[in-house]
Amino acid sequence: MYIPGYNNGKPSFIKVDDILYISAERNDIRFHTHDYVYRPLASLQDYTELLSSRGFEMLNKNHLVQVNKILRYDRDKQVALFDDESPSRGVHISRRNRFKIDRM
Structure with a gap:
């Protein structure tokens, strides 16, 4: 599945995976x-509805995360990490959504 969007002002398609x-x-x-x-070309709520069946979860009010792409979960900092080399690319997990990661 591909989603339309922009990269550097140019239209492109983003592979969901x-x-x-x-x-x-x-x-x-x-x-x-x-x-x-x-x-993208739509709202975050639109993408939440579209992608929830493909493994995306709202982990805080500003981030919709493809859960199977999480490499590691730092429980002390409450951050989902996607890359050991770039810890700054993590996403904070809100208190009410931590159960979604704890079941991993």
């Missing part, structure tokens, strides 16, 4: 892959 997580801040939504960051 390549998405690590989706972030949203002040209505600015971004798709994060290992190599690029894309801007």
